Amino acid sequence: MALPDEILLSIDKPERYIGNEVNMVRKNPDDVDIRFAMCFPDVYEIGMSHLGIQILYDMFNRRDDVYCERVYSPWLDLDKVMREKDIPLFAIESQDNIKDFDFLGITLQYEMCYANVLQVLDLSKIPLIASERSDSDPIVIGGGPCTYNPEPLADFFDIFYIGEGEKQYYRLFDIYKEHKKKGGSRQEFLEKAAEIPGMYVPAFYDVEYNEDGTIKSFVPNNSHAQKKIVKQLVVDMQSTDPEAEYNYYPRKPLVPFIKATQDRVVLEIQRGCIRGCRFCQAGMVYRPVRERNVEYLKNMASEMLKSTGHEEISLSSLSSSDYSHLEEIINYLIDEFGKKGVNISLPSLRIDAFSLDIMSKVQDVRKSSLTFAPEAGSQRLRNVINKGLTEEVILNGASLAFKGGWNRVKLYFMLGIPTETEEDMKGIAELCEKVAEVYYEIPKTERNGKVQITASSSFFIPKPFTPFQWAPMCTKEQFLERAKIVNGRMKEMLNKKSIRYNWHEADVSVIEGLLARGDRKVAKTVLRAYELGCLYDAWSDSYDNEKWQQAIKDTGIDMDFYITRERSTDEFLPWDFIDIGVTKKFLKNEWENAKNETVTPNCRMKCNGCGAAVFGGGVCFEN
Template sequence: FRGCIRGCRFCQAGAVYRPVRERSADTLMRLAKELIKNTGYEEISLTSLSSSDYTMLGDLFNSLIGVTQPQNINISLPSLRIDNFSLDLMKKMQAVRKSGLTFAPEAGTQRLRDVINKNITEQDITNAVKKAFEGGYSSVKLYFMLGLPTETNEDVSGIAALAELVAGVYYSVPKEQRGKGLLITLSTSNFVPKPHTPFQWEPQDSIESLNAKQRLLQGETKRKYIKYNWHDANLSYLEGVFSRGDRRLAQVLIAACEKGCKFDSWNNFFNFGKWMQAFEECGVSPDFYTARRRSYDEILPWQHISAGISKTFLINENEKAKKAQTTPNCREKCSGCGAAVFGDGVCIV
């Protein structure tokens, strides 16, 4: 399953892997059997950008279970779409080993979810977790982003409020139906604008602002049943520089490497100070790549690369984001992104 029908405005993979293409269930079954036979792995993961949107998912699961369950092999999915969550599917998936559920609302308020075109509502969220809690689940993970365009402290506080709403749903389920020991794990990553997305022109939130928002959430998530995890804002800043950087960063990369910068995604190896020294010695300002809003007319370092998505479409989506207007998914209505030029996929069905 390649691509994604959803059109979230922050997602680079959802843009560059258009149009959506699906492998047949028969092909996936053949591959799964070969993997089991040749690797000895104890788990098969159905990995894609939005696996729950696969049109043959139910049939595929029924076939897979017949092969995996007798061999005590687990089936896993990445985070689930809240608006098409199926408890029956989850029970089948976790017949071998049961774990918690993972959902990705991405933003704490409806306004901000509309800005990023997430296209899920608070009602979708409560319906999904209620099904899960009624089915005996008591652990749920919720993924969010901080620093999204137009985000305010009210949106950040909305993350904590959403966690409390989920807790309220749990306690509304009769004790004999729900599992014991509620645990809501909130995880926030820091939004990094990416090329080939509607937000490629937007500034990235500053380190100071992201740290302040993390502190705000820490103060509002002190219930014993809420666990809050966050991402290093310094590392996100560096990611933002290289995500939309140009050839001048090559000398910075070499200088940082010579200073011993390596394995930077591991906190015990990451040295932000050495990176800043490398930028200064090379005469390159990292804020040039992160802190300013680019104009639609600016020549971007990546614009000579075609991902099939037209600039007009990206600009229109950026403008709709400013108005918190949503765009339907590709199976509901074609939005004219340009990916049809590739001649295959959902956009020309």
């Protein structure tokens, strides 16, 4: 063990650091050519719940020449001990130091983990700045949704891989193995890696800025670097053969001892989303929608339940109701495993007769709640964001559910959406009131006590590669002002006692906005924030707004430039060197449609020519 007993017995949840979990892969490090440390830069319970890492862990370890191990952010208590006692960060499997690995792969799932990325590098004793690393340091490679704008982290990574991991890692490993055998420099390897599709080596690009701070030019400074980085994805997910190329899925997922956030078998039924909500980055960058074969899923469900012993299984996708074989897969799971005491945990489904019927079969109606995500309070604003959900659908769904015995409803909204008016804000309260009224229209004898409505607002953060990537974002004060307006209107509602309203922290949303659309200049702010002690910023208990504000001040960042400014559609945005398939032209049209409150039909209703058809698969070729 890297940590002696006296440390493991003095920290919270030592199980986070000792490994030995069911289905952990054991290899002799001396027998492999490549040692890969896979990192989720947050606490173990969160990281272990992430499906992507389980897929890649399985895929990498299928190769005899690779040993993929895991590493997570040490929790605050251990972080302190490791610094005091100068203990380097280690991988869970072998307990060996990360610094001795060939690769450190870090998944970037949300912006507020950026300080933890630096923590992992720092505790590993790897220079934080990529250009200061030597041939003996691991190659630090980033992946995941935040790489669709990697620029605020450009200084800290050797490579970013833009796309789905299944596609190009084997090629990277082959090249690395060859390179290691011949004994070349770090620079030489990065040059070879830069030629692989989807691989972005930030050091191989020069950025020049205009006087107003916008990007003047973004050009390769190395002949091996690709001018455009094309997103990589698995085109065919329809294969039923678990050994088929790129069709990786872990048949023996890791089972932590400690209760992870996702303590169940996760079945990914499809990737991408047909809906095209204009605020949603995942809905754009994961295009086109690709469904997994239902027979394949049935087999995988069975194998994974058997190999893990989990007592619960859930479906994963961006919009499960759109999966063509949803009814078939759910009924299969209920029939096959329900009697064996396996809970079927349903993803948030569109509320209709089908989903209510299924829900009443697998959960206790009195204890469960319904979830709606109208996102905006008025139809006008829902048209702006292209959220197809109408008031009629919500109220009909609620009515059906109330008659079925439910009496708890959760409603999710966003505040600060472009074009939002006071009327739209008040609409949030009014919609909640209408839901309550639907409940009280049911005769007293047929309803189940009082109705409980919980409405939550998050604050809208424009994300790269969405039609709102050019949009201005609110300041903290504007956000809170809007929440106050909603809250005030809530208090005027007849059924106000049945409605609870809460909203997110506004200051952290603003920082997330900075990191989401920042350029390379923001890297020094991230570094400064980390130096000031920022860590676990995704956790409200440890988020320290004053330190972030200090970092912004210290590094001369103009928040108006990054947050409140509306970008011109002619501007070269920091992420414009990436090609996600969806064209800029489509995004511009959608930005116009948003302003005109025009709804765009979903991919199954009509192809809107977004550009994702270029990949040659998925929903674009269904008919």
